Amino acid sequence: MTMLLSIENVNKAFGRGTIHENRVLRDFNLVLNTGDFVSVIGSNGTGKTTLMNCIAGSYGVDTGEIRLGDMVLNKQPARRRAKYIGRVFQNPSTGTASDLTIAENMAIAWRRGERSGLGRSVDAGLRAMFKERLEFLGLGLEDRLDVPVRYLSGGQRQALSLLMATLRRPKLLLLDEHTASLDPNTSLQVMELTDRLVREYRQTTLMITHNMQNAIQYGNRLIMLHEGHVVADVSGAEKEGLTVPLLVEMFRRQANGDLPLSDKVVLTA
Numbered sequence: 001m002t003m004l005l006s007i008e009n010v011n012k013a014f015g016r017g018t019i020h021e022n023r024v025l026r027d028f029n030l031v032l033n034t035g036d037f038v039s040v041i042g043s044n045g046t047g048k049t050t051l052m053n054c055i056a057g058s059y060g061v062d063t064g065e066i067r068l069g070d071m072v073l074n075k076q077p078a079r080r081r082a083k084y085i086g087r088v089f090q091n092p093s094t095g096t097a098s099d100l101t102i103a104e105n106m107a108i109a110w111r112r113g114e115r116s117g118l119g120r121s122v123d124a125g126l127r128a129m130f131k132e133r134l135e136f137l138g139l140g141l142e143d144r145l146d147v148p149v150r151y152l153s154g155g156q157r158q159a160l161s162l163l164m165a166t167l168r169r170p171k172l173l174l175l176d177e178h179t180a181s182l183d184p185n186t187s188l189q190v191m192e193l194t195d196r197l198v199r200e201y202r203q204t205t206l207m208i209t210h211n212m213q214n215a216i217q218y219g220n221r222l223i224m225l226h227e228g229h230v231v232a233d234v235s236g237a238e239k240e241g242l243t244v245p246l247l248v249e250m251f252r253r254q255a256n257g258d259l260p261l262s263d264k265v266v267l268t269a
């Protein structure tokens with residue numbers, strides 16, 4: 001197993017030095033090996049998105065180090081990191097540009113982090129490659145390359161966002177509740193597609209989800225965040241044996257009983 005991502009003693013607070021100081025990540029440590037598919041759970045406001053923002057470079061860290069392979073990530077600007085890190089957000093319109101066509105959106109994703117000056121132009125070679133990648137989705141989008149993305153459904157846009165985020169085979173894929181705004185059926189479809197894509201690319205992935213069933217079912221590892229730390233890290237046979245009630249019980253134990261059990265976001269399957 002080779003280590004891919006290492007987060008060491010990272011601290012991240014908002015409103016530092018004020019009475020509103022909010023220490024979100026506290027001496028935070030996490031190591032991901034190449035090929036890990038990790039689900040991340042934890043109650044609302046616990047710092048899951050902040051963790052991803054610190055990895056992707058949307059936020060700087062106060063102290064600590066984030067490394068990707070032998071590169072010190074937290075010294076790089078976000079746009080440089082975008083070459084190595086793909087990201088999909090909860091809102092389907094965040095990952096794609098509504099007025100541009102599927103092909104144009106993919107061209108932008110293809111050139112992310114480059115200074116080619118070609119923007120969204122698409123030659124025959126790229127078109128063929130995009131078509132082939134779209135076929136993988138099984139949604140018929142390969143025949144709609146020149147359709148503006150605003151005509152796609154939320155599920156289709158999320159599927160396209162996933163494809164775009166992985167087009168350049170990033171070292172790391174970050175998914176932030178990327179199925180949360182979809183209806184249950186579509187959410188299931190996008191989750192299955194995610195799993196297929198991650199397997200095909202052997203894509204190292206960190207996936208935040210509020211859906212405990214998904215967290216249990218997908219990936220090789222599950223971590224729980226609470227009060228700025230990883231309080232549970234489950235993989236292998238232990239993860240295979242997880243059920244939603246077991247997970248709830250584990251939360252209670254790991255968080256010393258002070259887990260907000262009324263938090264529906266954590267507890268609904």
Ligand SMILES: Nc1ncnc2c1ncn2[C@@H]1O[C@H](COP(=O)(O)OP(=O)(O)O)[C@@H](O)[C@H]1O
Binds near residue numbers: 014049050
């Ligand atoms: N840009 C920001 N400025 C101030 N506070 C923030 C900012 N981003 C996040 N926070 C705060 O950090 C905490 C963790 O937020 P977040 O990482 O979004 O939680 P989660 O994704 O686990 O629901 C919350 O208290 C939130 O209000």
Ligand SMILES: [Mg+2]
Binds near residue numbers: 048049050
């Ligand atoms: Mg969040």
